[in-house]
Amino acid sequence: LDTAQMEADDNDGPTLHVDLTIENDHAAKYDPYKDVIVRNYSSCLTVCETESMITAQRTKLTRNTTTHGVIGQTFAGTIEYIPERLKHDKKTFPYCIGDRVWGISPKLFGHCWSDYVPIPYKSIASAPTNIPLHFCGLYPLQFGTLATLLKFGKIHDWKQIQNQKIYFIGTGRRSMISTFAPLLKHIDASNQIIVIDDKRYSRVSESILRTYLGVDDYYELDHDEDAQQLSAMIAEHTAQADIVVDSWAMDRAEIVSNCQLCKANSVYIWLQNHVTQYNKNVSWKTALQTTKYIAEIVREIRSTYQHNIRFVPNLESALKSNVCDEFSAVLSEMSFPILVDKMYDLDDVQNAFDYAFHHEDTALGEHIGVVIEKEKSADMPWCDEQFKPSMIKLPAIGDHNTAAK
Numbered sequence: 426l427d428t429a430q431m432e433a434d435d436n437d438g439p440t441l442h443v444d445l446t447i448e449n450d451h452a453a454k455y456d457p458y459k460d461v462i463v464r465n466y467s468s469c470l471t472v473c474e475t476e477s478m479i480t481a482q483r484t485k486l487t488r489n490t491t492t493h494g495v496i497g498q499t500f501a502g503t504i505e506y507i508p509e510r511l512k513h514d515k516k517t518f519p520y521c522i523g524d525r526v527w528g529i530s531p532k533l534f535g536h537c538w539s540d541y542v543p544i545p546y547k548s549i550a551s552a553p554t555n556i557p558l559h560f561c562g563l564y565p566l567q568f569g570t571l572a573t574l575l576k577f578g579k580i581h582d583w584k585q586i587q588n589q590k591i592y593f594i595g596t597g598r599r600s601m602i603s604t605f606a607p608l609l610k611h612i613d614a615s616n617q618i619i620v621i622d623d624k625r626y627s628r629v630s631e632s633i634l635r636t637y638l639g640v641d642d643y644y645e646l647d648h649d650e651d652a653q654q655l656s657a658m659i660a661e662h663t664a665q666a667d668i669v670v671d672s673w674a675m676d677r678a679e680i681v682s683n684c685q686l687c688k689a690n691s692v693y694i695w696l697q698n699h700v701t702q703y704n705k706n707v708s709w710k711t712a713l714q715t716t717k718y719i720a721e722i723v724r725e726i727r728s729t730y731q732h733n734i735r736f737v738p739n740l741e742s743a744l745k746s747n748v749c750d751e752f753s754a755v756l757s758e759m760s761f762p763i764l765v766d767k768m769y770d771l772d773d774v775q776n777a778f779d780y781a782f783h784h785e786d787t788a789l790g791e792h793i794g795v796v797i798e799k800e801k802s803a804d805m806p807w808c809d810e811q812f813k814p815s816m817i818k819l820p821a822i823g824d825h826n827t828a829a830k
Contacts, residue, residue, distance in 0.1 A: 453495070453536050455543030461518075462506035463526060463544055466800055467562030468497040468537040470777060470793040497537025497795065500544065501527040501552055501561030511546055518546050525806070527552040528749050529565045537562070538795055550749035553756035555812040558800040560763055565749050567604055572748040578668075578692035578737045583755070587613040589667040592686055593620045594655075596629050599696040599739070600672040602638060603629075603764045610639030611759040617641050621658055623651050628766055628819055637762040637817055656682070664688045664732075672696040677722050680736075681729055689732035696739055760812055766819040 455462070504524050511518040520526065528550045529535075536542050552561050580586060591609060596602050602620070609616045619642045620634055634640040646654045655673075659682065666686040674680045674695060684693050719738050726734055777793050 460543040465502040466558035468795040495536040525552040595672040606638040762815040
């Protein structure tokens, strides 16, 4: 995949153009002493990846250099090759040829959009036993981001998320509701999940939210009056939330206002990308001011509310290590819901990138799935029928009637 073409646009600044080239004889560079070769079944394309690549390409453009490579940071597949020094060192690397694994490549050009992927052995984790490998590649970055957000909010153990009241403001592409909500219910059925959403932009119906994601209460706002209705809703639920996951707030004033939901020692997670929320062509000056901007929000929250609220900004770019292991065991013990959303056909790879980088966050899905090979049901190590994932196909836009199978 050649992502080196950056063209100047008079209106929007540099734009990333993508050329897809299939090379059957392409040989990946790998370290035979440290890298494990994985036969890959799936990967994904996320907003975070796309933004990072455009930033990297813009930097290269200013230096008159180009960047080529095979993209893709997530993988899911089976082990094909293990370095000799690791084969007999089970303490360092407890895996064998043929084991089902998944994870995150530490490099932006992680080579995961290919059949065989070289992965540093420290980035390998056991894949869940009950999720097909052709879906597993969708989730590592999202689970990794979730783990990072929780740890930043000083939640280091699943036991800390018990008998909690969690509010999701919005169900759009950054909300993580399709992964976080079912995990919350699996960890403790007494966790209460409340969703505040705008039906006009929602891709998930109330029925799906309640039936498959475990949502307890659902409040639907009228798009034309959502600001006033949201303020009234927040006033009604003041100081009730243990955790707030907000993918709606777009500025400091909205963040501080929505923090009214938080009780003492609660966590407020803001999922908008504070660097690129307004324009995809962010100047370096804007990027350098990010830390100052976050610090100002924290100070205003502290001065506005007497009780302690832990503010957690979007930390997609802070993800540096593999954190999939801690999710594998949990996912293998539950019927995890897989939401499939095909809003429209992605005709080519450029169309996929345009979709991933679109800024109508409330409408678009969270991932573009890249299926490289479909895992056969006979090859899956099903432990128990009750742990098979629920497959939910989301309805077309404007049609909230759906059936799961």
